[in-house]
Each structure stands twice: as C-alpha cells, then as structure tokens.
Amino acid sequence: MPVPIWGRAAPGSPISVEFGDQKMQTRADASGEWRVHLEPIPATSDPRDMILRNGNEPEIRFRNIVVGEVWICSGQSNMQMRVKFAPEVDALRPSVENVRSFEVKNTVAVAEKNDCRGKWVTQAPDSAVALAFAYCLEEAIDVPIGIILTSWGSSSIEAWMPRDMTDTVPHFKTIMEEFDADTGTLERIQSILDGPRPWPKRDDIFLRRQPNILYNAMMHPLVPYACRGLVWYQGERNTQSMQGMLDEPWYARNSGMLKYGPTLKAWIRRYRQEWGRADLHFMVVMLPGYFKPLESGPQLGAEHPATHSWAWMREAQLKALELPHTSVVNTIDLGDLRNIHPKDKLPVGRRLALLARRDTLDEAVEAEGPEMQAVEVKEDRLLVHFDHAKGLTTTDAGPPTGFWIADESRVWVPAEAELDGETVVLHSDEIQIPRYVRYAFAGKPEVNLVNGAGLPAYPFRTDDFKP
Template sequence: MRRRCGAGLAAIAAVLPLWVQAEVTIASPFTENAVLQRGLPVPIWGKADPGEEVTVEFAGQKKSVAADADGRWVVRLDSMTASAEPRALRVTAKESELSLANVVVGEVWICSGQSNMQFAATSVPEIRVLERKAKRIRTFEVKRTVAFEEQDSCEGKWVDKHPNSAVAFSFAYFLEEAGDVPVGIILSCWGSSSIEAWMPRDMTETVPHFKTMMEEFDSDAKTRERITSILEGTKPWSRNDDIFLRRQSNILYNAMMHPLAPYACRGLVWYQGERNTQSMFGMLEEPWFSRNSGMLKYGDTLKQWVQRYRKEWGNDEMQFLMVMLPGYHKEMATGPKLGAEHPASHSWAWMRESQLKALELEHVGVANTIDLGDVKNIHPKDKLPIGKRLALLAARDTLGLDVVASGPVMKTVEAGGDHLVVRFEHASGLTTTDGEAPTGFWLADDSAKWVEADAELKGETILLRSSDLAKPLYVRYAFAGKPKVNLVNGAGLPAYPFRTDTFAP
C-alpha cells in the first residue's frame, strides 16, 4: 500500500500533491504496533478520492469525514486514556479498507538531535542490562535522508521494541516505570547535524543568520548538484557523502521532521548542540559546516525553534526537554587558553548558558549534565543518568507526579563585604557527593580577573571568599568546559551552572 504523511493540520492541504486514487491511504507515521497519545485529541490523516467519505474506528470511537478537493482527509479522535490492550485502527472508504493491528495508547515522545542522541544503547553496558526488563516500549525510527522541499511522507514503521538509542531508551524505560503506561518513541536524529538542519525554511523570517545561510545554500549550485547526485546515486552512501548530507541546513527537517506533524505526542527530547559549539560568535567562513549560530546566538535560535515546532504541531503546550551538553573541553582560538576548569576560557559553558535560555519559555525542561561527560571524548558513555533525569522532568511536568526533578538552582547572591552568599532553590538536603567542600566556584571583582573561591556549605547556602579578593562582586559556578563539581541536593541531582556577571566573552 502506498502511504503519504502530511504536515500540520493547517498546512496539509498545501503540501500534499494532487492525485486521483481508488484506495484510501493513511499517513506514514501510522502503522501496525503504533502508540497513540493519551489525554490529547489525536489527528489521523491520509488520502482518498476527492469527496469520498472516510471513516476511522478505534477504541469504540467512529469518526467520518469527506476528503477535500485535493483528496485530503483528517479526523480527530477524542482524547483517550492509556491502554496496553492491543486494538485495531480501521480506516474505510467506499472502495477500500485498511486495518492496523496491535495499536495501543500511552505517552508518545519524539527524540531528536545529533550523534549523542543517535549513540547506540548497545554501546552502554548499564543500559543494555535494562533490555530484559523493558516492557511496553515501542519505536518508530525515521529513515535518515534529506529533501530540498518539505516532504509529506517518511520511511519507517512502528516496532514493538525499544529504540537503539542510549538516551531515548533509558528515558523511555524510566518514564514507563514512572507512569505505568505504554511509551512510544519516534526517533528522528542524525549525527553531525546543526540546529539549522532541523529548521523549516520559513524560520528565515525570524532568525537572521538562518536567512543568510539559506540564501547562500540556494545560490550554491555545486552543493545542490552534489546533494542531488548522492540522492539519485547508489546505496548505501559513502561515509563522506553521508556526512556531507547531514551537515546541511533545513533539508533534514524537510525529510525527517516535517512529515511527522501533527502526529499527537506529549513532547520532544532534544540532544543537540555540539555542531553549533565550533565557534563563539557564529557564521564562520571555514570550515563550511561551522557556518551556523555559534554558541552565543544558539539560545535565541533555540527559543524560536521551539515556538515554530509548537506551531507546526498546533500545540502551545507541547513539552520540550533539552539535554545540556555535558563536560568536554576543546581550546578555542577566540579566547584565552586557560584549561578545562577555568571560567574565562571560551568553552562549552557558553553553550550551556544558551541552552538554559530555553527555560524562559513555558513547558520546557533542561536536564543538567554538568557532572557527566569526558574532557576528551565528545561521545561519552554515561548516558544512563541523562535518561533518568529526562524521565524525572517528564514525570513531574507531564505526568504530574510529585518527584524531585531538578538539582539546586541559584536563587540569589548576596554580598557581605569580603564574601558572597549563594542561596538556591531545589536545595533540600544540599550536600556534596564526596563530603568535601563544594568545588567549581570562582570569584571576580570589576577587574574581571577570576580566582578560585574557597567555598563553605552552610545549610542550604554556600559562603564564598578568596584571600585574593578583598571585595568579591561576581561568581561563576561550573562555568567551564569540564568543571570539577560535587554540589548536589538530597535527591543526588547536581546544581545547575550559573554566572552573575555580565562580562562579554
């Protein structure tokens, strides 16, 4: 059966091609073994002959609609409760019928990003042991490809099995355990991709540097010809061709994300940013794949991206969970070379600050990973804590469970002459993992010269001073490529990085 997959409800008619067919079809995210989202209206869409009445039946609901002049049909199933009972979703029209078996209702999440989202579960021993205990987790993995225009179909199918993504699987595992409901993961990710790769073209209207990037892409005949040649050439692609495709802008979104909307889901987990850390200020001339937001523009770009995706899905409350980039250090030519722990280095600290700007929007969470990672390995294996922390955020913010999901967050910093006092939120049971004094705090005055602080834990506050500063004014915490940190709350969740100065990088 030929399948087509549409865009958001408001845009389906504009993007689906005109054709005449005798057989009713359903959009490609709907296959056997699918998980439908509980607690929300569930749009089901597809194609039929213009004017033909199409009926959708599932879980006691029966909805009918006439296909429009383009042959497009869309129905909305009413909100449903979670159910692991396998049931058939039936679609009938005058001349044809299709039935999808083993469909359940639960929590559906899209997991997207670049290589650390793609990182295989089979490569992490402590996640592999979860396989024999995993239950009620299903996966739809989108085939990795690109397209010049927004596509209305994608390749993939639902399977009654967990995803082979370490982060997506561990997130699903702990979410299923917390919610006691089936969990469906739509995995759409590709290593080396920038955020711009996952941006629809119309974001050129709101993101100036992306407008420049797309204007350059449109005028680059050589690149477009190579992309066409790869897509029309032999499979599988060579490694060089594969990397070339996934480092482009916009065309991953066209092929791998646009076709999924408006499939009902609770939210999207986003583990991406490494590609955008290759510069502080963005839009490098060389290498070509570093011509993107850079770290300082990433935060505003990320907020625009979240809002645009919510529009695509027609859901202003669509949840977004970001994975903060973990510890890693690479010297950057634009700043002083002061090492992995110094807060004045041009490091991933600036990207983490940008990622945290997403919290300015509602229905957004950021999983803190500042205590994780590897100073020399951009693909660390400590993915299990990331999945756990994402699941805690989802359990609190989408399942409504009373759980501690956040580590300490700086609330106020008070000056006291020769010292500063830091107060935190989410600080119940504030302690250190090793029983030693808190680490990772640095102080400065208006000279902007940073010195390591002597930190003292006092209840749920931290007192900071340094013999090198008579009157400290500013503090940076865990603001480095790979800081040494040990500050956690009673739930064992690490304190979030922060800075109180406004010095330019």
C-alpha cells in the same frame, strides 16, 4: 489529548476512522487531504485495531495499537548513539517492557515531505538516551511508552529548521540564500539521493551537515502526530565558534554559541506552530562535560571559567527555560574530558524521566538539582542561595567545588566554598570585595554539589560579560 489521524484520498472521498468505541467521519478536501481527531483516550497496554474506510474501497486495518506516552527524540550523534556503546543502558534491554519505537530513516529533501521511511516495532529504540528515558518513564508510570527517533550525527540546529524561519532568524536567512545560490551543492545532493545506498561516508557527512533539508525529510512528515513533546539532544555542531557564521569549514555556517539561545527559542516556537500545540513540551539535554577550547579566548584549561568552552553553549541552552512548557536536563556532572560521545547515558535518561513526570504529568517529584536563586554580598564573602536545595550536600563529603569569584576587575580566582544549610558561602584571600560568581562555568568542571535527591546543581554566572 486529542489524537489526529490523517491521510490522503481522492478529493471528496468519504472517510471513516474507527478505534475502540470511537467512530469519526469526514471527507477528503479538494487537494485530497483529510484529518480527524479522536477524543482523548486512556492509556492502555491492551492492543486494539484501527479501521479506516474510504467509500467502497477495501478497508485498511492497523493492528496491535496501544495508547500511552509518546515522545519524539531528536538531535545529533549523542541522541543517535547506539545502545551497545553505553553499557549501563545496554544492561537494561532484557527488562524493558511496554516500550515501542519508530526510527525515521536518515535522508534529506530540498522540499518538505509528507512521508518518511520507518516502521513501528514492539521493542525499545536503539538509542542509548531514548531507551534509558523510555525505560525509566515506563517503570515509574506503568503505561506504554512510544519513542519516535529522528536524529543524525553532526547535524546543526539549522539542519532541523523549517525554511520559513528565514523570516525570524537573520543568520538562517543568510545561510539559506547561500544554499539556494550554490548550484554545485544542490546538484550533488540530488546526485547522492539518486545514487545507490548505503552512501559512502563522505556523502553521508555532506548531507547531514546541510541546513533545512533534514527537517524537510525527517521531521516535517511527523506533524501533527499526537505526542507529549520532544527531547532535544543537540548543540555540539554549533560549538565551533562563539559568534557563529564561520567561513571555514563550510559546515560552521551556523549560529555559534552566542546566537544559539535565541535561535533555539525561535525554533521551539516554530515547532509549536507547526503542531498547532502551544503546550508541546520541549526537554533540552544540556551538553555534558567535555573540553576542546576555542582559539578565540584565553587558553586557561578545562576548569577555568574564562576559557571559551562549552560553558557558553550550556548557558544558551538554558535560555529555553524562558519559554513555558520547557525543561533542561542538567548533565554538568557527566561527560568525558576528551570523548565527545560519553558512555554515561543512563543518568540522562533518569533525569529526563523525572522532568517528564513533573512537568507533563504533574507528579510531585523532585526533578531538578539546586538552582541559583540569589547571591548576597556580605563584606568579603558571597552567599549563594538556591532553589531545589533541600538536603544540599556534596557527593564526596568535601567542600563544594567548581566555584570561581571575581571583583570589579573580573579576574577570576577559585573560591573557597563551604555549606551553610541551603546556602553556599564563598570567599578568597585574593579577593577583598567579591562581586561576581561563576559556578561550573567551564568545559569540564569538577563539581560535587547536589541536593538530597542526588541531582547536581545547575551551572550559572552572575556577571554580564559578553565575549
């Protein structure tokens, strides 16, 4: 792709940029900003210098530049989670090659910033998910991988939203109106920024749970860096409610799970507008298994599909697939019942790499597990047909698990399931005329259905119930 190079200089200054056999020239505009676009460059691990000249001023030389696949990795704590806490990923460190990283230092800003703190280093990122992804991608395609890591634990999607999304997301408009009117919060933010570092934990938490101001300081400065796309592992902060916009605690003023889907799509569209790239690819990491039920629903346990659980967030995350150039990494077989920061990050990285290869590099690899294609009613049975189902099987050689069915009463019962080629057949002695299916639609479902590539089946439901 074309590679934008940009900066600031005295208005009208003549600027030249040299890299390899390319030399681009321009002038700084009336505000002192300038930008050129290098022509697409083949990937190479051979380092080269980039030379910038501004009239008669001393040249600026950036050394040891390689060309390859660049991804921004963003989100909250499970993206930020350090490599040392994921043993399988930590074991990869000695064998990582041709991976470089830039970690944006955590801070906030009330207005959009053009600069951020951080530096490129010739080593893998200290994020378990990002390292696993970079390692698996580089191993498969053998070109340099660059990771820009910009993440902060317990941040909501609203923290990473540009202010002008108040025009497209109604609840965000309310949030920002409240934020602007809260002089106490604004004064405290400025006081923290003016004070010493590192910040006390209470101040750190206070900053990262605010709306908009993470985007201003930690994402906006990256625009328009040439990258293949963005890996987004976020959502836990937005699971505090179904409907969103709780009064207490204050940091639950967010979309909730039911508004997250349209919010996520609006956010993706807005980032593409910012980058000027309709093909900027987004890979969303589905929230894995975890169980902390909401009081708004029946208390029926970690595997029951009627419990108000993370199942609704996963459904919202899958709404991203309604947009082009998007992928969702299925993690329904991963996670931990009680630990919101599970250690099994290596499979996440592997699946991200497969999707990146298929969806952005046009490689013919199987990158998805079985996806429900249609459900056929046949007397007292339901036949579930799948795409990506070649070699459909179970990981333990037993019958498929995680399926629940209901009739028109919508009372859910566990289904007896059996494999029939690339179809799963469901029935229950308790249901004479089944109509609806929910699969893996629970906080921490027990699942075993995979395709021949070992990739798990995606959660789904066929009813139209709205809590």
